[in-house]
Amino acid sequence: MTAQPVIIVQPTNQVVLANNTNLVFSVQASGNGPLTYQWFFNGTNVPNDVITTLAGKGPPPGFSGDWGAATNAHLNNPYGVAGDSLGNVFIADTRNNRIRKVDTNGIITTIAGTNAANLAPGGYSGDGGAATNARLNYPSGVAVDHFGNVYIADFNNARIRKVNTNGMITTIAGNGTNGYYGDSGPATNAEIKIALPCGLCLDAMENLYLADAGNNCIRKIDTNGIISTVTTGGSSGGVAVDTFGNIYFSDGSRVSKLDTNNLITIVAGGGSSLVEGISATNAQINPWGLLVDTNGNLFFGDQLNNNRRAVRKVDSNGILTTVAGKGSLENSGDGGLAIYAEIGCPYGIAGDSSGNLLIADEASSSIRKVWFHALPTVTVSNLFPTSTGNYQVVVTDSSGSVTSNIASLSIVYPSISGKVATNNGSRFVITWPVFQPSVFQVQWTTNLTGGNWSNLGSTITWNNVGIIGQLDYSWTNYIQGFYRLIWLQ
Numbered sequence: 001m002t003a004q005p006v007i008i009v010q011p012t013n014q015v016v017l018a019n020n021t022n023l024v025f026s027v028q029a030s031g032n033g034p035l036t037y038q039w040f041f042n043g044t045n046v047p048n049d050v051i052t053t054l055a056g057k058g059p060p061p062g063f064s065g066d067w068g069a070a071t072n073a074h075l076n077n078p079y080g081v082a083g084d085s086l087g088n089v090f091i092a093d094t095r096n097n098r099i100r101k102v103d104t105n106g107i108i109t110t111i112a113g114t115n116a117a118n119l120a121p122g123g124y125s126g127d128g129g130a131a132t133n134a135r136l137n138y139p140s141g142v143a144v145d146h147f148g149n150v151y152i153a154d155f156n157n158a159r160i161r162k163v164n165t166n167g168m169i170t171t172i173a174g175n176g177t178n179g180y181y182g183d184s185g186p187a188t189n190a191e192i193k194i195a196l197p198c199g200l201c202l203d204a205m206e207n208l209y210l211a212d213a214g215n216n217c218i219r220k221i222d223t224n225g226i227i228s229t230v231t232t233g234g235s236s237g238g239v240a241v242d243t244f245g246n247i248y249f250s251d252g253s254r255v256s257k258l259d260t261n262n263l264i265t266i267v268a269g270g271g272s273s274l275v276e277g278i279s280a281t282n283a284q285i286n287p288w289g290l291l292v293d294t295n296g297n298l299f300f301g302d303q304l305n306n307n308r309r310a311v312r313k314v315d316s317n318g319i320l321t322t323v324a325g326k327g328s329l330e331n332s333g334d335g336g337l338a339i340y341a342e343i344g345c346p347y348g349i350a351g352d353s354s355g356n357l358l359i360a361d362e363a364s365s366s367i368r369k370v371w372f373h374a375l376p377t378v379t380v381s382n383l384f385p386t387s388t389g390n391y392q393v394v395v396t397d398s399s400g401s402v403t404s405n406i407a408s409l410s411i412v413y414p415s416i417s418g419k420v421a422t423n424n425g426s427r428f429v430i431t432w433p434v435f436q437p438s439v440f441q442v443q444w445t446t447n448l449t450g451g452n453w454s455n456l457g458s459t460i461t462w463n464n465v466g467i468i469g470q471l472d473y474s475w476t477n478y479i480q481g482f483y484r485l486i487w488l489q
Contacts, residue, residue, distance in 0.1 A: 004400030005031030011344045011391060011407035014293065022335065023387075026377040027404050031397040034087060034354035036373035038396070044388040048374040051189060051338035054358065055091060055102050056366030058331050065095045070108035074365065075100070078198035080141040080153070080289075081360040083352035087269065087427060090150055091367055092142040092348065094196070097122045098140055099131075099152055099163070102367075112136060112152060112163050118402040122286055124157045124176065131169035133268050136161070141198035141237075141348070145206050153198035153210060158191070160200070160210060162220070173210070173221050188228035192219065197347040197362075199239035199250075208412060213237040213248060218258075238349075240290035248298060250287040255280075255300060255314075267298060268314050274304075280320035285312065289349035289360070299323065299357060301346030311338075311346050311370075312358060324359065324370050331364035335379050338370045388409065441486045448482045456483070 009028035016023055029035055039046040052454025055070035056078070065073025080092030090111070098113030112131035121133025141153035150163040151172070159174035173187035182190025191208035201209050208221040211234040218234045221227050230247060235336040238250035246257040254269035271282035286308075287300040298314040310325030324338035325346070333341025344363025352358055374397075380387050388411050393404045440460045445451040 002056055003393050005029050005035060005402050007395060007404055010405045011393065013408045013410075015412060017412050023380045023409070024377050025380070025391045025393075025407055025409075026057065027393050027395065028376065028397040029402070031395070032399050033397055035376075036354055036396045037376055037393055038374055039378040039391060039393045041391055046378055046391075047337060048372055049323065049338045050336065050371045050375055051341045052334050052369050052375070054089060054106075054367045054369040055100075055108055056364070058364045058366050061095065061365040062319065063098075066100075066109050067107065067321075067487055070102040070106050070367075073100075073108045074312035075367070076373045077362045077365055078348065078367060079362055080139070080200070080348040081350045081358045082144045082150075082200075083350055083358055083440065084144040084352050086148075087353045089352065089358060089367065090142050090144055092139045092152070093156075094138050094140055094362075096138045097138065099136070099142060099150060111167065114160075114168060116439060122156055124154070124387045126157070127161075127170050129168065131163040131167050134161075134169045140194065140196045141210075142198035142199040143202055143208070144380075145202050151202075151208060153194050153200050155194055155196050155198060158193065160187070160192070160194075160208070165318075172208075172225065173227060178214065180212075180217075183219075183228050184226065186345060187221045187225050190227045195237045197237045197360075199234075199237050201240050203241040203245060204243065204311065209239050209241060209247065210440065211237045211239040218247060231264065233264075235414045236288055238284075238288050240292045240298075242292040242296060243294060246292075248290050248292055250290055250300060253284070255285075255287050255290065267318070267322060268300070268312070271327045274308070276321055278320060280314040280318050282423055283320050287312075288347050289379070290356070291351055291474065292451045293351055293355060299349050300360070301349055303345060309343055311343065311349065311357065318444070323357065324368070330365055331366060341368075343368060374489075439487075442483065443486065444481045444483050445478075446481050453484065 007029045011025040011027050012071045029049035041316030056075040061076040062074035075093050076095035079094045082090045091100045093100045101111045102108050106107040111335050113136045122137030136154050137156035138369045139152050140155040143151045148165045152161045154161050158178045159171050162172045163169050165303045174192045176192045178193045192212050195213035199211035199477050211225050213235050216235045217229050217232045220230045227413050233250040233251040236250035240248045245260050249417045254266050257267045258264050268280035269285040272284050273282045286304040287302045291299040294487050296316040302310050302312045310322045313321050323344035330342035344361050346359045347362045348360030350358040354373050356372050359368040390406045392406050442456040443453040444456050445453045
């Protein structure tokens, strides 16, 4: 029997000053993998769906960083992303004419496309040799099979290429001519007309599907290397296959499904509503990359307009929600909930080995990751009194789960100072440092040991960082008194 995961480093107690910065609890664990994490605060689940950057420093685009941390590397307008069963992530680094890999330690390397020191110009060469010596020309999509072979949609070369587990590259579809030709014959003799981006995916039998968007169709390359057209549609360059063999494709303003009986239905789009939580077929969308997870949830990048840029989800009941992105052509939100982040152009969508979401954000030249199954860290933001309590995490893998020790968070408040000032008569001013946002109530009494406290004015809401004060212009009718501050939030 395989042992359950083991926690190597436990989360630790923390005592911090109340402020508007972030605090992080963390755990280190080992196990068979993939590991998943669920944090608890005072016994209640901490929301997951946190977003981080997996690769790319963001704008400006460029090429740098191989053999270092992927978060310190430069990408150049990536259009595609894929994950393998071991936890590695592959990136179609489009304008760098490379395929890059981020391993499970977060280190980035180039696995296909010339490793010349300068930015390699696009071209076509290298078949039969090492993929790192080959030339690609705007790779616009990437996929990985169960064996670890990597498939590349080589856009300007009008070909699909394959990097095997020995690092050797070959062409498996397309003869280099943009066109529509060759069905029922060898895929290497066929003409294809893929787009930017280009959806690639594999089914359970290792058949490869590509969105041949220039020909407005979805084509299939079977395990014998024969190409065929499985359906028309697919002009937006997205394709996905679920565990039952149903094929999903994006087509302008809709996502459609071709089932195993060759019936086509619309599963999202075609409507006019911009409201969340409705039937997906009533929604107005502009879908691109597609993913269907093992639970039958459909994900796609939506680029309806600059205020609607996000990743949407259609659940098994057909309801549309947003899982990442709040709209706008920006890049922000790392460490927070994905629905509050900004995502520019989510062209490529994929899942990793733990069921988390990978997003190729072409506009910000980065790969973002939504942790559906949580992180080995939990971030506590805006340290209010309500943040005080106990934090704990359950770590799970295929062999079982283990629960961490409890780590407590205590909040220490900044000191308060008082002073007397004169301005057209005496007045008493109490001041204190604050974080944002905060809510306070100042009170006074004449008897410190047994008197009743009365509010001095109403509550104060403060949305800035700095010093705030409350004035008692007449010293409460010149009666000697005592003052206190209550921190409400």
